[in-house]
Structure formats: structure tokens, C-alpha cells
Amino acid sequence: MAFAGGGQNRSSARDSAPGPRFFFFALFSLALMYFDQKDGWGDHIRYGLQAAAYPIQVTVGSPGRLWSAATELFQTRDALRAENEALRKRERELALVAIRHEALEQENAALRGLKAGLPPLVSRSELIGVVNADLGRLRQRLIINKGDSSGLFRSQAVVDAAGLVGQLVRVGPWSAEVMLITDPEAAVPVEVVRSGVRSIAVGMGNAEELQMPYLPATADVKPGDLVVTSGLGGIFPAGVPVGEVTENRRDPDELLAHVSVRPRAELDRSRELMALWFNPGNPAAPVDRKLLETLPEPSVADPVIGQPGAAGPAAAQPAIKQPAAVPPPAAPPAGED
Amino acid sequence: MFAGRESALLVYVTALIALVLTLLPLPQLVSIVWPNLLVLVVLYWSTMAPQAGGMLLGFLAGLALDVLGGSQLGQHAFAMALLTYLALRLHLLTRAKPLFEQSIFVVIAIVVYEATLWAIDGFSSRDTGSWTRWMHIPIDAMLWPVVVGLLGRTHSVR
Numbered sequence: 153m154a155f156a157g158g159g160q161n162r163s164s165a166r167d168s169a170p171g172p173r174f175f176f177f178a179l180f181s182l183a184l185m186y187f188d189q190k191d192g193w194g195d196h197i198r199y200g201l202q203a204a205a206y207p208i209q210v211t212v213g214s215p216g217r218l219w220s221a222a223t224e225l226f227q228t229r230d231a232l233r234a235e236n237e238a239l240r241k242r243e244r245e246l247a248l249v250a251i252r253h254e255a256l257e258q259e260n261a262a263l264r265g266l267k268a269g270l271p272p273l274v275s276r277s278e279l280i281g282v283v284n285a286d287l288g289r290l291r292q293r294l295i296i297n298k299g300d301s302s303g304l305f306r307s308q309a310v311v312d313a314a315g316l317v318g319q320l321v322r323v324g325p326w327s328a329e330v331m332l333i334t335d336p337e338a339a340v341p342v343e344v345v346r347s348g349v350r351s352i353a354v355g356m357g358n359a360e361e362l363q364m365p366y367l368p369a370t371a372d373v374k375p376g377d378l379v380v381t382s383g384l385g386g387i388f389p390a391g392v393p394v395g396e397v398t399e400n401r402r403d404p405d406e407l408l409a410h411v412s413v414r415p416r417a418e419l420d421r422s423r424e425l426m427a428l429w430f431n432p433g434n435p436a437a438p439v440d441r442k443l444l445e446t447l448p449e450p451s452v453a454d455p456v457i458g459q460p461g462a463a464g465p466a467a468a469q470p471a472i473k474q475p476a477a478v479p480p481p482a483a484p485p486a487g488e489d
Numbered sequence: 490m491f492a493g494r495e496s497a498l499l500v501y502v503t504a505l506i507a508l509v510l511t512l513l514p515l516p517q518l519v520s521i522v523w524p525n526l527l528v529l530v531v532l533y534w535s536t537m538a539p540q541a542g543g544m545l546l547g548f549l550a551g552l553a554l555d556v557l558g559g560s561q562l563g564q565h566a567f568a569m570a571l572l573t574y575l576a577l578r579l580h581l582l583t584r585a586k587p588l589f590e591q592s593i594f595v596v597i598a599i600v601v602y603e604a605t606l607w608a609i610d611g612f613s614s615r616d617t618g619s620w621t622r623w624m625h626i627p628i629d630a631m632l633w634p635v636v637v638g639l640l641g642r643t644h645s646v647r
Binding site (some may be wrong): 170174213223295 | 509551614618
């Protein structure tokens, strides 16, 4: 690797002016970072760039797809037969569950006084594949292989076979970003099935754990309880399994309980997920967010509007005049029981 | 002049291949020691043919990593631009050295690159990862002679 004295190299040494160019690119990168943090223009730039980068994304994912196709091709007859048998068994079990479920749904509709059966909750679902995972302490996100072109939209609910996975936070033309329920920024309105206690489950940056930090120490929550979405908040439907309570630690000095929940969905292992569309006619569907926005602003005289059934300390408050600057008591789920 | 233009296409094609190889989804254990081939290729072209790719190559390579990896937009672009700048500034010094000594420069450059990413992660209060994020650097250094050998065949070095 001797010092080459050709004309090409001489001109390179003369022409290159990396200093000013680096200065320009560095400023440009810093501007990109700034706008990406601000959540404004960054999304538009990213959308365009993701469209441009789509062929590369497909190429990157192709060895994996090739591998699974090859293993499928060379599977033995016996293995296939065994798989078929297992699937058939599972289908029989599911069919039994479905029959029972249908009966329950009809009974439910009758109880609600509806003439016809309810429309199905899920009107459409789209199978999506995980391309990339970022499962750190401060970020729990997945990159998936479908986007705008498949009709996915921002804040859409994503589930896997076992339970709730998260919601879409960034949607590109052919890819999107899922914020897992365990992301530190994520919060899911939930309900404990056994006791009906409502609360909010927040992510801790650990794919194996959620916490319900706003439950009073007296709340009726036990290890083993199933936690499902409550359907409040306008993003997730009611009744999707979120996880199981693993621990309810009560500290006599503290007003709030320490409740941990282990997510049902295989957040760090699932390769295939489902994005869901809901039938607004079904009572379990998430409330239309536009409808929530049209609700009248809570006035000073009536700070608990929108929760007509709320009992307990909150219900006693309408009579008390509050200064306009003070918002109504926060954390509605904690005040509900 | 003509030779420079000819190798611009070559530069971007090899960088694209390296990008795909770098981003391959791999099992966790393999991905810890999986080399960052894109960085090596950018370093190679910045050192051996600085007029072909130049700063733009580094910036675009970093931007591609940002878009495809879902990291903060501009993070890898900034770090990669810094790496390219160092390589371009030092190319007359480094390419006259034996391969073993070049590997030392490679380690220094990639440490600067990774440290920049790490610092940006920290400043923007994201996860800064564990020690495993530095594990690919020795592998990169060991692969440098291979990259020089392979890419050296694609163009006339002198």
C-alpha cells in the first residue's frame, strides 16, 4: 500500500475540502435530530425517506423469508402430518370455545335488549410481520412491515395471538412503528376481570412487566387475576387480555398498592402480529375519539362530567366551588372505586 | 477524472450491499458480534478513493441506518459524517501504512463513531445500551484486511 502518485490521487488531495462539508452535514443532521424530537416535520421527512428505503427493507428481510420458505419446502411428511394433527386438534378446541362464545354474545345482546345480534367487534384485521425490535429500558418499539399502503393508521391497536401488544405511533408508507404496552411512555386503560377494578397499566421498559401505579392499597387485586383492556381512552377495545397480576405488594405507610402485571402477549418473541379495525356498532369497540372531543369542557361547577356513575369522593365534589385554574382531579381511574 | 466518476457507482453499490448485510435480522447472540460492514466500507472508500464518495457517502449511509433502524433521524448520519470526516482528513496518513497499523486507525475511528451514537442516545434520554454495543469493534478491526482485500480487487488502487 505504497503512496500512490497517480494523477487521480493528486487531484483528490487537492479537491477534497472535508472541513466545510462536514460542517454542513453536521448542522443538517443536528437539525434533523431536533425536528425528529419535536414530533412535527420529522414525521414528514421520515415518511418520505421510508418510502425511498423500502426496497432495501425488503432486501434485508428476504434472507429470513427465504429461510422459512426453504425449511417449509424441506419439511418431512411426518412433521407436516404431526403439525396438521396438532392444528386440527387446536381448531376443534377453538370451535368449542367459539360456540360457547356465540351463545354468550346472544345472551348478552338479549340482556341489553337488542333485537338483532351485535355486529362482530373486529371488522378487519391485517397480519403484520416484525422487521426490527428495539427493546431497551427507555424504548420498547417494534418496526413492522406494513404501513399506510395497507390502510394502517396512527394509534391503531396491535395484538398477537395471546393478547394486547401495543399501538402504532409512526406510520410510513410501507412500514410502521409499534409502541409496545411496556414502553415507558405507554399507558393502557385496564380492568381486573374478577373484581371489575379499573386502572391504568403503564410500561416500565421491560418486556416482562407492567405496573398499575394508581391503585389504592385497598383495591381488590390478587396475584393471578386476569387484566383486560377496559375500552376507555378511545384506542383499545374492551376485553382484550393484557396480562396477569403477578404481585400486589401493600405497604402500610403508602396509600397506593404496588401491582405488577406480566403481559400475556409475547412482546419480545412474536414475529407475527395483527393490526385491528373495529366495528363502531359493537359496544366493546373503542369510543370514537372525535366523539370524546365534542364533549363539553368540564365546567367549574361540574368537574366530573363524563362519568355520571362515578361514586365516592369525586361525586361529592360538584357542590364545592373550585378555582378555574385548578383542573378537575386527575387520574380518574383511581377515583372510581 | 474519469476514473473518479467510474468508481462513484461502484462506491454506492458496495455501500448498499454492506448496508443490507449490516442490517440483516440475526439471532441476539450473533448480532452482538456481527460486524458493522457499512462503517468498514465507508472507511475504505474514504481512505482509498476520497473523491469518489466523500462526505455525501458517509452522510447518506448514516441516514439510511437511521431510517431503516428506526433510530432518531440524524443520529447515525451525524456520527457517520464525523467518521467520514476523520477518514478523509487522515487518508494520506493512513493509507500509506501497513494493514495492521491501518486496523488501529479503524478501531479509533469506530470508537469515535460508537461514542458519538452513545452520547446522542444519552442526550436525547434514550437507552444507551450495555457493553455489548461495543463488542463489534474488535471484529471490525479484524475484518479490515479482508475488506481491503475484497474491495481492492474492484478497482485499480494505483
